Amino acid sequence: MAYPKTKKIMNEIVADLTQTHMVVHQHHWYMLGRGFLKLHPYLDGVMEELAEQQDGVAERLIAINGNPISTYEEVLEETNVPDQIGSWDLSIEERFQLIINAYKQLRDDYERGIKISEGEGDDSTNDLLISYHTAIEKRIWMMSAELGQRPGECE
Secondary structure, eight states: OOOHHHHHHHHHHHHHHHHHHHHHHHHHHHOOSTTHHHHHHHHHHHHHHHHHHHHHHHHHHHHTTOOOOOSHHHHHHHOOSOOOOOOSOSOHHHHHHHHHHHHHHHHHHHHHHHHHHHHTTOHHHHHHHHHHHHHHHHHHHHHHHHTTOOTTTTO
């Protein structure tokens, strides 16, 4: 069980899941305005889903004899999700767009991971990544709909 390319993309996914969780948590803390009472608890569910995916990808990485990244330094070196200082100045719509952008990065990560794991013959990882990709696409659709956007409208 070598799967070197699969292990590499899985660590990139762990980094982007970790960073996306922080992005969502930041907006969860700094959110103000109409819709707060509905959207604040919604983001709790989003964070739970991200944490479950992060754990699932890291544990699968261990199962194939990989070493998941586990420090903030490693996350910041590997992530493709932008970092920004928390601010009270963003609208709920702006916050959701930033979260959607992070989710689109995850979607792209999973798509690459699906192709790579399939190419290396790692069917179990491939199956896991497909299921997470499906969940990410659903979240993109739901959050985009909250902003009045059709799926793929702002690609």
